[in-house]
Amino acid sequence: MNRSSSSADTADDLREQAAACRRLALSARTVNGSEALRAAARQFDSDAVRIDPEAIASSDGLTAQAASLVRVREALERQTAQWLWRGPKARSPKASV
Secondary structure, three states: OOHHHHHHHHHHHHHHHHHHHHHHHHOOOOHHHHHHHHHHHHHHHHHHHHHOOHHHHOOHHHHHHHHHHHHHHHHHHHHHHHHHHHOOOOOOOOOOO
16 A cells, blocks of 8 residues: 555545534534534644645645635634524513503
């Protein structure tokens, strides 16, 4: 078996794990759970790049742009999750007259 294809396969598996973590983060019940899953996804991506850096070399510009868009999406998801977790503010009872 070719070592480079084995490294590429391993890196692809790690990227798939990262994608799975991001999908799970969308349905996490808590903000902390969502953050933990996103952190795991970033670690899987980092390991994939370390194992097979050539995989992203061909699309370097696109990769930087895609990474930026992912960070923006994650920030928006984090804000939305925090807003949803707090829920609507409780209405103050009206003073009876």
